Amino acid sequence: MSADVRTVTESEFPGWIRALQTGFLRPPHIPDELVADRLAHADLARTQGAFDDRGRIVATFRSFRQEVSAVGGGGLAADAITQVTVAPTHRRQGLLSRMMAVDLAAAKERGDAVATLIAAEYPIYGRFGFGPASWSTVWSVDLRRTGLDPRRTGRPEDGGRIDLGDGAEIRAIGPDVHRRLAGLRAGITDRSPRMWEQGTGLGYQLDPWKEPFYAVYRSESGEVEGYVAYTADDRWDDTKQPGNTASVRDMVAATPAAERALWHYLCSLDWITTVRSGYRAPDDPLPLLLPDPRAARTVTHVDMLWVRVLDVAKVLETRTYPLADSLVLDVRDKDGLAGGRYRLDASPRGATCVRTTDSADLALDVADLGTLAFGDESAVRLARLGRVDELKAGAGTRADLLFRTSLRAFSPDIF
Structure with a gap:
C-alpha cells in the first residue's frame, strides 16, 4: 500500500x-x-x-x-x-x-536551533536524532507520616504570604513568573496565550473542566514569586475520617522561598491526607522539606522533553558555562542536519562554537549531544554506556564540568 x-x-x-x-x-x-x-x-x-x-x-x-x-x-x-x-x-x-x-x-x-517533542513511547524517536533532555518525577505524600507538626498552618514563616486566587489572576500574573522560572532552569517551554487560557478554563476544553483551587505566594515586599493550582477529591471513611487527596495541576515557583511556602501550604490543608505532586523536576525539594522524606513516595519517574539538535553552534553558544575550557566534538548525524566536527570554546563570559578540522576529544550521536547540552546527563555515564566515545583521556570528565548544571532540566508542560 x-x-x-x-x-x-x-x-x-x-x-x-x-x-x-x-x-x-x-x-x-x-x-x-x-x-x-x-x-x-x-x-x-x-x-x-x-x-x-x-x-x-x-x-x-x-x-x-x-x-x-x-x-x-x-x-x-x-x-x-x-x-x-x-x-x-x-x-x-x-x-x-x-x-x-x-x-x-x-x-x-x-x-x-532544535526540534522538541513529548514521546508517548520511548523507542520511537531516537532514530530521528532525538534524545531525552529532561525527566520528571511525581511524588505521593502521605501527610500522616511526614512528621510535620499537626498544629501547623499554611502561613509562610519567612514574612511572605499566601493568597487564594482565581483563573483570571493566574492569567495576569502567571506569564511573568513562568518567564522567571525559565531563567533558572533549562528545558522550560514557553506558554502561548491560548495555553494560559486553556490551563485556567477558558476556550474549548476537550475534557470536562474541573475548576481548581489557586494559591499565590507573595514575598514580604509583596512581589508575586509563585503560584499553585490544585484539585481535591471528597473521600471519607465509615468512621467519618477524611481521606482526601490534593493533586497539583500546575506549580510555578520562581524562588526557593515560593517553592517551600507552596509545598508547606499544600501539606497543611484541612481534610487532606495525601498530596500528589504532579510532574516535578527530579531534584524538586519536596521530599527533603519533610521531617520524614520517606513519606514522599515516588510513583512516577519518566523521560519528558526530547530534543533534536538542528544547529550545534546555536545550541552550545546560547547556554552558559561555569568555567573556561575548550572541547572538540565529533557529532554524528545520519540525516545530515547537524553532523560534523565542532570546536567549543567556553567560559563564564560566553562561548563560541565553530566547525573545525582539529582532532576530536569526544565523538557522539546528535541525540546524545541534545541530552548533554541541557545539562541533565553525564558524558562519563554515556561513555560507560558506549554512547559517547572518549577519544582523549579525561575528555568525559572535562565535558561534565562544562555541561552539568546545579539545577536539573525541567519541562512541566506536555504539548
Missing part, C-alpha cells in the same frame, strides 16, 4: 482530526466545536497527513513555533512536534519517517 504525504487543506482538516482522534484512542466522532477550535490554532503549512489510495488520512503530524530555555536562561527557537499518529493499517511503511524528514528540513531552513 502506498500513501501520499503532504500538508492538509482546510476542507481536509475534519478528516485529519478524525484520524488524530482514532490514533489517540479517543472517540472518532468529532463535534464541530472541536474542529473549529483546532483549525483556528493550527498552522496548516505545518500540518501534514498521509493519504491512502482512497483519499483517507491514515497518519497525522503537526508542528508549531516554540521557545525552550537553555542553561542560563537563554531562549532557543524550537520546532515543537505534536499530534503524531499512524493508523494500525499503515504501520511499518515509513510514513512517520517521511513526515519527520519534511518537518525537520523545514525547521532547519527556518533557522530553528
Whole structure:
C-alpha cells in the first residue's frame, strides 16, 4: 500500500482530526466545536497527513513555533512536534519517517536551533536524532507520616504570604513568573496565550473542566514569586475520617522561598491526607522539606522533553558555562542536519562554537549531544554506556564540568 504525504487543506482538516482522534484512542466522532477550535490554532503549512489510495488520512503530524530555555536562561527557537499518529493499517511503511524528514528540513531552513517533542513511547524517536533532555518525577505524600507538626498552618514563616486566587489572576500574573522560572532552569517551554487560557478554563476544553483551587505566594515586599493550582477529591471513611487527596495541576515557583511556602501550604490543608505532586523536576525539594522524606513516595519517574539538535553552534553558544575550557566534538548525524566536527570554546563570559578540522576529544550521536547540552546527563555515564566515545583521556570528565548544571532540566508542560 502506498500513501501520499503532504500538508492538509482546510476542507481536509475534519478528516485529519478524525484520524488524530482514532490514533489517540479517543472517540472518532468529532463535534464541530472541536474542529473549529483546532483549525483556528493550527498552522496548516505545518500540518501534514498521509493519504491512502482512497483519499483517507491514515497518519497525522503537526508542528508549531516554540521557545525552550537553555542553561542560563537563554531562549532557543524550537520546532515543537505534536499530534503524531499512524493508523494500525499503515504501520511499518515509513510514513512517520517521511513526515519527520519534511518537518525537520523545514525547521532547519527556518533557522530553528532544535526540534522538541513529548514521546508517548520511548523507542520511537531516537532514530530521528532525538534524545531525552529532561525527566520528571511525581511524588505521593502521605501527610500522616511526614512528621510535620499537626498544629501547623499554611502561613509562610519567612514574612511572605499566601493568597487564594482565581483563573483570571493566574492569567495576569502567571506569564511573568513562568518567564522567571525559565531563567533558572533549562528545558522550560514557553506558554502561548491560548495555553494560559486553556490551563485556567477558558476556550474549548476537550475534557470536562474541573475548576481548581489557586494559591499565590507573595514575598514580604509583596512581589508575586509563585503560584499553585490544585484539585481535591471528597473521600471519607465509615468512621467519618477524611481521606482526601490534593493533586497539583500546575506549580510555578520562581524562588526557593515560593517553592517551600507552596509545598508547606499544600501539606497543611484541612481534610487532606495525601498530596500528589504532579510532574516535578527530579531534584524538586519536596521530599527533603519533610521531617520524614520517606513519606514522599515516588510513583512516577519518566523521560519528558526530547530534543533534536538542528544547529550545534546555536545550541552550545546560547547556554552558559561555569568555567573556561575548550572541547572538540565529533557529532554524528545520519540525516545530515547537524553532523560534523565542532570546536567549543567556553567560559563564564560566553562561548563560541565553530566547525573545525582539529582532532576530536569526544565523538557522539546528535541525540546524545541534545541530552548533554541541557545539562541533565553525564558524558562519563554515556561513555560507560558506549554512547559517547572518549577519544582523549579525561575528555568525559572535562565535558561534565562544562555541561552539568546545579539545577536539573525541567519541562512541566506536555504539548
